[in-house]
Amino acid sequence: MTQIEWDDSLSVGIKLIDEQHKMLIQRIKDLSDAVEQARGLEKILQTLDFMIDYTEFHFSTEEKHMKKLGYPAFDVHKKQHDEFNSTLDCLVEDFEEEGATDALSISINTFLINWLVKHIKSMDKKFGEFLQKKEFEI
Numbered sequence: 001m002t003q004i005e006w007d008d009s010l011s012v013g014i015k016l017i018d019e020q021h022k023m024l025i026q027r028i029k030d031l032s033d034a035v036e037q038a039r040g041l042e043k044i045l046q047t048l049d050f051m052i053d054y055t056e057f058h059f060s061t062e063e064k065h066m067k068k069l070g071y072p073a074f075d076v077h078k079k080q081h082d083e084f085n086s087t088l089d090c091l092v093e094d095f096e097e098e099g100a101t102d103a104l105s106i107s108i109n110t111f112l113i114n115w116l117v118k119h120i121k122s123m124d125k126k127f128g129e130f131l132q133k134k135e136f137e138i
């Protein structure tokens with residue numbers, strides 16, 4: 001199964017956001033582990049829930065700062081977060097209906113990693129640059 005490690009290429013130059021991304025990556029790893037160790041469906045759904053909860057917390061942190069600082073690309077960025085949430089909702093439903101099949105486990109893992117890496121490297125880095133220009137510090 002595809003794995004993900006945080007490295008400097010994922011840094012957006014803002015400590016708070018980098019720390020949250022590291023935590024999110026950890027949650028994705030926990031999910032991959034649960035799937036790989038063929039834990040029961042209940043355990044997998046629980047790990048998935050933890051990951052989703054953290055994602056919501058993380059997105060709301062980013063969006064809160066975007067709004068507060070009048071980030072010009074707020075709408076586009078938020079739209080990506082919302083689309084991600086809807087896709088996750090569908091995947092959770094699939095898990096509930098089909099169980100933790102190999103195909104589903106691989107597709108959720110690949111989706112999470114691909115989406116996150118792409119989103120961080122494009123959208124979040126731009127937001128990071130904006131925050132740095134605003135001399136935003138946490």
Ligand SMILES: [Fe+2]
Nearest residue numbers: 062119123124
């Ligand atoms: Fe984001």
